[in-house]
Amino acid sequence: MARPLRIEYPGAVYHVMARGNQGRVIYQDDRDRRRFLETLGEACGKTGWRIHAYVLMGNHYHLLVETPEANLVAGMKWLQGTCTQRYNGRHQLRGHLFQGRYKAVPVEADNAGYLEAVSSYIHLNPARAGVIVIGRDKLKRYRWSSYPWYVGGGRGAPAWLERKRVLGALGLGPHEGRRYASHLESRVLELELKAGRTELEGQWKALRRGWYAGGEGFAEKLRGRLQRLLAGRRRESHSGGAKREHGERAAEKLLAVGLARLGLAPEALRRGRKVTAEKAALSQWLRERTTVSLRWVSERLGMGHYSNAGRGTRKMRPQDVRKLRQASSTLATIAGDES
Numbered sequence: 001m002a003r004p005l006r007i008e009y010p011g012a013v014y015h016v017m018a019r020g021n022q023g024r025v026i027y028q029d030d031r032d033r034r035r036f037l038e039t040l041g042e043a044c045g046k047t048g049w050r051i052h053a054y055v056l057m058g059n060h061y062h063l064l065v066e067t068p069e070a071n072l073v074a075g076m077k078w079l080q081g082t083c084t085q086r087y088n089g090r091h092q093l094r095g096h097l098f099q100g101r102y103k104a105v106p107v108e109a110d111n112a113g114y115l116e117a118v119s120s121y122i123h124l125n126p127a128r129a130g131v132i133v134i135g136r137d138k139l140k141r142y143r144w145s146s147y148p149w150y151v152g153g154g155r156g157a158p159a160w161l162e163r164k165r166v167l168g169a170l171g172l173g174p175h176e177g178r179r180y181a182s183h184l185e186s187r188v189l190e191l192e193l194k195a196g197r198t199e200l201e202g203q204w205k206a207l208r209r210g211w212y213a214g215g216e217g218f219a220e221k222l223r224g225r226l227q228r229l230l231a232g233r234r235r236e237s238h239s240g241g242a243k244r245e246h247g248e249r250a251a252e253k254l255l256a257v258g259l260a261r262l263g264l265a266p267e268a269l270r271r272g273r274k275v276t277a278e279k280a281a282l283s284q285w286l287r288e289r290t291t292v293s294l295r296w297v298s299e300r301l302g303m304g305h306y307s308n309a310g311r312g313t314r315k316m317r318p319q320d321v322r323k324l325r326q327a328s329s330t331l332a333t334i335a336g337d338e339s
Contacts, residue, residue, distance in 0.1 A: 012067050014063075015213060016065055016102055016104045019098065020097065026097055032087060039083050047075040051161050055125045064118055083098075106211075108214025123145060127139060139184055150181075262278055269301050274308055277322075279302070282301060283297050
C-alpha cells in the first residue's frame, strides 16, 4: 500500500492528526485520556519534542508538535504503538487502535499567521464538535486540551507543553492568558454565526486537506526537501498531497521540454483532435517518468475523457500509429538533465 511521504528536518513543526480505527473511539474514559497524555509525555522525553497545542477528542486527536531533531516518524511509531498496546492491555482487546497512518502537515511556524491558525483550529475543536455549548460554556471547560493551560498561565502544565511560541504569534507574553482567552472566546462566538462559521470552516478546510500550512516560499523549501527525499526511491511506494504536487510540477517541466522537442506550441494541445500521435506519445512519456494521474494528463493535453490518456491509441489510424512511433522515439532521446 502506498504511504504518505514524511518530510523530516531539524526544527520542523507539524500539525499531526490521527483517528480511531474505523472511526471508533480511542478513549473510553478519563483514565484512557490521562494515559494517552502520560504516553505523549514519555514520547517527548525520548525524542525531545515540544508540544505547542493538543486536543483529545472522542475518536481522534490533534497535536501541534515541534521536532528539534528530525525524528517525527520514529517518535510517532513509538507513541501510537505504545498507546495501542496500553489501550488493548487495559481493555483486553486486540488489533489496531488507530486508522491507517497518521497525517502530519508541516507548518511554517516562523510565520505567526500560520502558527496561530493551526493552534486555534486545534483549541477550537470542542466548540466545532459541539462538545461545549456555544454561548453557555466557556472553551476552557473542556479539560482534554492544552487550552486550559494557556488561560491558566501555565501553572501545573506538563513540562513538555510549550506555550510561548503560540502566544508570541499573537504578540502576547507568557502571563497574558486572559488576553489569549478573549481572543479564542471571540472565535468561538464566530462559530455561532452562520457567516462566521462559513468563513472559519473555509480557512480550516485547507488546514485539514492540504499537505502543508504556509506560504509559497515555505512550499518551495519543502519541495526541495521532497526532491532530495524522492531521489533514488520507488515513487509508487509513496502517496499523498506532497507527492502529487511534486509529480505535477515535474510533469509540467517535462511537458515543456517534450513540446519543444516535438516542435509543438503549448496552445496546440487545445486545438484539433483529442487524440493525436503527438498527444499519445506525450501521455505515455509523462506517465512513465512522473507520478501524475491519467486525469491530470488527459486534462493537461486536452485529450477529453481520461481513458484517452491510457488507451487512446486504439482510436488511431494506421498513419497515426507511424507518427506515434516517431514521436515516441524523439522523446526517448531526451536526456534526464534536460528535464
